[in-house]
Amino acid sequence: MTEPDIFGKTVPILIRNVTLNNKPAEIYLDGTGNISAVAEKITDHDAEFIIDGNGATALPGMVNMHTHSPMGLLRGYSDDMPLFEWLSTKIWPTEAHLTENDIYWGAKLACLEMIRTGTTTFNDMYFMMDNVARAVDEAGIRACLSYCMIDGGDHAKFESECSVMEKTVAALKARNNPRIMPGVSPHAIYTVSEEGLRWCAEFSRTENIPLHIHVDETDENPDCIKAHGMRVVPWLDHCGVLSERCIAAHCCWLDADDIALFAQRNVTAVHNPVSNMKLTVGRALPYPEMKAAGVNVALGTDGASSNNDLDMFAEMKTAAILQKFFWNDPTVMPADEALAVASRNGAKALGLNAGIIAPGYLADIILVGRNPANVPAFNTTSNAVYATSGLAVDTTICNGAVLMHEGIIPGAEEILKKSEEVAFDLVRRATA
Ligand SMILES: O=c1[nH]cnc2c1ncn2[C@@H]1O[C@H](CO)[C@@H](O)[C@H]1O
Numbered sequence: 217m218t219e220p221d222i223f224g225k226t227v228p229i230l231i232r233n234v235t236l237n238n239k240p241a242e243i244y245l246d247g248t249g250n251i252s253a254v255a256e257k258i259t260d261h262d263a264e265f266i267i268d269g270n271g272a273t274a275l276p277g278m279v280n281m282h283t284h285s286p287m288g289l290l291r292g293y294s295d296d297m298p299l300f301e302w303l304s305t306k307i308w309p310t311e312a313h314l315t316e317n318d319i320y321w322g323a324k325l326a327c328l329e330m331i332r333t334g335t336t337t338f339n340d341m342y343f344m345m346d347n348v349a350r351a352v353d354e355a356g357i358r359a360c361l362s363y364c365m366i367d368g369g370d371h372a373k374f375e376s377e378c379s380v381m382e383k384t385v386a387a388l389k390a391r392n393n394p395r396i397m398p399g400v401s402p403h404a405i406y407t408v409s410e411e412g413l414r415w416c417a418e419f420s421r422t423e424n425i426p427l428h429i430h431v432d433e434t435d436e437n438p439d440c441i442k443a444h445g446m447r448v449v450p451w452l453d454h455c456g457v458l459s460e461r462c463i464a465a466h467c468c469w470l471d472a473d474d475i476a477l478f479a480q481r482n483v484t485a486v487h488n489p490v491s492n493m494k495l496t497v498g499r500a501l502p503y504p505e506m507k508a509a510g511v512n513v514a515l516g517t518d519g520a521s522s523n524n525d526l527d528m529f530a531e532m533k534t535a536a537i538l539q540k541f542f543w544n545d546p547t548v549m550p551a552d553e554a555l556a557v558a559s560r561n562g563a564k565a566l567g568l569n570a571g572i573i574a575p576g577y578l579a580d581i582i583l584v585g586r587n588p589a590n591v592p593a594f595n596t597t598s599n600a601v602y603a604t605s606g607l608a609v610d611t612t613i614c615n616g617a618v619l620m621h622e623g624i625i626p627g628a629e630e631i632l633k634k635s636e637e638v639a640f641d642l643v644r645r646a647t648a
């Protein structure tokens with residue numbers, strides 16, 4: 217039986233009787249938010265709580281590197297359409313009716329789903345982000361939050377967007393919460409002007425915060441060449457966008473020169489295989505070439521209205537099998553690489569010492585209990601990547617605090633009820 221007091225506190229915790237990298241292990245969190253010891257047996261500790269894993273597999277918390285968290289409100293609202301038709305006829309007109317309260321409850325729902333399915337960090341791009349921050353703060357999860365700039369080439373809009381961006385970053389910083397990091401997000405090259413891209417690049421540099429952008433989800437190159445005389449990736453470089461702070465979602469249509477430039481500038485590319493297949497963008501992220509070039513590749517679900525869930529276990533399996541299938545090679549993205557793509561590569565892009573269970577790393581840990589889909593445990597990484605649903609996660613710990621234990625998340629029922637009410641009301645207003 218779960219002790220109710222266990223939730224939400226960064227206190228000394230001993231995790232016993234788990235399997236880590238195919239070996240029996242115990243993990244000690246000393247109450248600072250970090251992992252302080254990993255050993256077969258830990259006898260010297262001051263644990264306030266002891267979690268008995270009963271043979272569970274311990275894994276690093278998943279790092280979801282491309283989300284629009286409030287879009288969970290539009291899960292299942294419109295599916296089975298091409299990207300631009302979907303955005304312009306269904307999503308954007310509905311988003312025009314969003315209130316701060318909608319954003320808050322949408323983000324609450326997303327945080328709940330992520331904690332339930334073993335994600336401890338997400339990289340989010342949306343609007344009215346201080347409401348997302350409130351949800352993240354309450355949920356206990358970790359996130360990089362960016363306001364999404366769309367200026368549509370209009371100078372007055374550009375100026376008002378810059379001011380919203382500055383206010384958002386200042387408000388997020390003022391929260392002084394180590395789990396909440398600010399970022400900046402120009403939406404994409406087809407929605408943001410050259411001055412918008414340049415301003416975001418410069419702001420990300422002076423603030424030293426991530427820049428999160430959609431790149432080449434569908435083939436944006438023919439239009440970019442027509443407008444600017446160069447492909448998308450050189451255009452982004454021309455505008456100063458490419459750097460080690462740049463996190464580029466999708467990246468399906470990069471060619472060899474684009475990949476070389478990503479490698480040279482230390483850009484992180486985020487694979488979003490489920491969204492890409494569902495919206496049928498035409499090509500899979502060129503992972504084998506990116507890997508050969510040394511590009512850091514991370515993983516994301518995209519919003520829950522194009523996926524339609526935020527389960528990084530489903531995403532990890534899909535990434536591994538899509539990459540094998542698309543490039544016609546079963547050796548592409550083996551299980552240990554898929555796990556790294558889903559955890560430590562994203563953490564690295566955000567400058568977090570996370571994604572690895574070892575002393576000194578952040579205590580962002582999940583446990584997958586023994587269940588019919590992970591027996592026999594010949595290889596716990598293989599089971600995690602190829603045979604585990606996120607719903608098999610039973611314990612989620614972020615920053616040394618237990619957010620879910622034995623599948624229980626305090627307050628879950630209210631979030632389901634409220635977010636559903638808010639979603640129906642939003643669609644009612646938008647279609648009235
Ligand atoms: O797959 C996508 N491609 C491009 N834009 C998207 C996608 N999914 C959601 N948004 C849009 O990005 C903005 C939030 O940052 C929102 O307008 C959202 O609808």
Ligand SMILES: [Zn+2]
Pocket residue numbers: 282283284430465518519
């Ligand atoms: Zn997206």
